[in-house]
Every structure is written in structure tokens, then in C-alpha cells.
Amino acid sequence: MTSCSYARKKLTSLQYFQRAYAVKQITDKFQIPLLIDDRLDIAQAVGAAGVHLGQKDLPVAVAREILGPRAIIGATAKTLTQAQLAVEQGADYLGTGAIFPTQTHVETVRTSVKTLKQIKQSVGVPVYAIGGLNAGNVAAVKPAGVDGVAVVSAIMRVADPQRAARELRDQVLTIIG
């Protein structure tokens, strides 16, 4: 799954729409569902598969009502309470993190993996780990039994995104299922 984000770039709605539209042409070509970060209207505008909602975005229940039962709606859940609420409201999957807020805070890793595991064990939807993950450290989330991982920097901020994606994929396949 590929998602398209605008929050950090402070794009205008028009720019976000244009970027999402361009990404949609690529994801369509490879038959990959596209999720839009935060903005339901942009998702509708480009015919995306759904949205990913953070805790500062529209509530999942409101999004479900607007987008209907077929849309994919994901939610960020940093705690067990947030996770359960999101699923009750109709989230199809959860993104949980950040696992590595910075790569030096080892304690944070342990705490988050424990929470990840609790969340995974308490909800009936797929749970994806997120936050500072890459091919070199993703093994840390193995004990949580997550369904996959979500990354930005690991692919977007490296010299060779294709190679990084391949390496990450290989690593992820060894820790899930």
C-alpha cells in the first residue's frame, strides 16, 4: 500500500490534490491501493482507496460515515486505548509507533514493542509498526507479531530508494507471518 502525505510540506489543497493525482497514476499502474494522509476530500478527489487518520485528524467514525463501508480507513494508535477506540469506530488497520523516535533511545524501543504487542493481541485488525524503522532495525518489532511495517525515511531519504525498499521487504518478510 502506498500513502500520500502533505502535512509536513504545508502544501495547499490544490498542490496536495495535484501530487496525490500524480501518485495515483503510478499506484494504478502497479495496482497498489493508494491511501491519502488525513484529507478525505483529496482521497475522494483522486479516487483513492481510502485514508489514513492520525489523532489530530477527523475521527474514524466520521470518516467512515463520509467514505462508506468500502473505503480503507487506517488510524494511528499510540496506546491501547486509542487502538481499541479506532477499531470500534471502524478502522480497517492500525499504524502504531513511533517505535524509534530517535535511533539512540533504546528504552523507547522496548516500551513501544511491548505496547505494539498488546495492541496486536487486543484488536482484530492488522497492525503495522511505524517510526524510524528500516532494514537494519526492523527485527526489533518481531516479538510484537505485527502484520507489517510502514516507513517514510527508510525509502524516501536514501540515495537508492528501490534498493532500500527491496532490502526492507526482505527483512520484513522474515519477521512476519
Place this chain on the structure above:
Amino acid sequence: MTSCSYARKKLTSLQYFQRAYAVKQITDKFQIPLLIDDRLDIAQAVGAAGVHLGQKDLPVAVAREILGPRAIIGATAKTLTQAQLAVEQGADYLGTGAIFPTQTHVETVRTSVKTLKQIKQSVGVPVYAIGGLNAGNVAAVKPAGVDGVAVVSAIMRVADPQRAARELRDQVLTIIG
């Protein structure tokens, strides 16, 4: 008509939704249609009458497709070209300005009122003047034959909004119709 804006405040989507919801309770009470600035998803989330779109927001045609024929869709048009395009795409009304970018630029007033008039004469939808207008200067747009005016500061940044609104309304009624 009342509109609800978030752009300048840099609200999160959740905050904008909550604020729009609160404003909707008030506009419903007085049976005033509520328009949401920019965000179609927030408009849908609170059941607003429609949206107002600037040149940096989603295109009017895209918004019309998402919101359907019954929604009110307004567009900001600063030039005749923008005005005609917005109406072709399905805008129900136009907001044109800024008439007074600052209250000292008298030349800007003349130019904008001329453009206002051209726009009003060339489109078949209501045209509202906007930008630095208040009870004291709104008479300047009379030659344009606009259908009304839109304000923020004239009401929101004064000590007595109710009185300012009343005075503005009285003035506006003398220059339209």
C-alpha cells in the same frame, strides 16, 4: 450566509471539524446556511450547506463532482478569467477582491471596483465583494452592482460585533438591489 475558516489559524483537521461543528449549531439555530472554507471533508463531516474555494483549493469542478448538484459551491475570483472559469466549472457564486488590500491604497480600490463590475456583468451568478470592507467604506463598491459583500475583520475584529454587523448590513442594503 456564514462561513468557517481555518487556514490562518493553522488548525488541525480535528480542531477545524470541532470548530465547524460548534458554528453549525449556531447557524442551524438561526437557519443560516453554513459554508466551509476550503475543506470539503469538513463540510461533509458537519453537514454544511457547501464550501468556499480559493484559487489554491480544490478545483470547483472536482468539488462539484464530490459534493453533488445540491451543495453550494462558491469560488474566489480575482480576475475576469478566474471568474468565468469558476462559473463554467459550476460555482454558485463568486467572492471577488480584495477591494481594500489596505485602507490606504486608494488606487487599488478603483481598479478592483472596475474589475468587480466587469465580473458582475459577465457572469450569471451572484458576485460578492470582499477585502477590507466595512460600514465606513462599503459604499465604494456600489458602482459595481454586486449582490452583497463578505467580511471578516469588520465584524470579527471589533469590540462590538453585533453592532458592527448591524451597521454594515444597513450600509449594504443601501448599495445593492
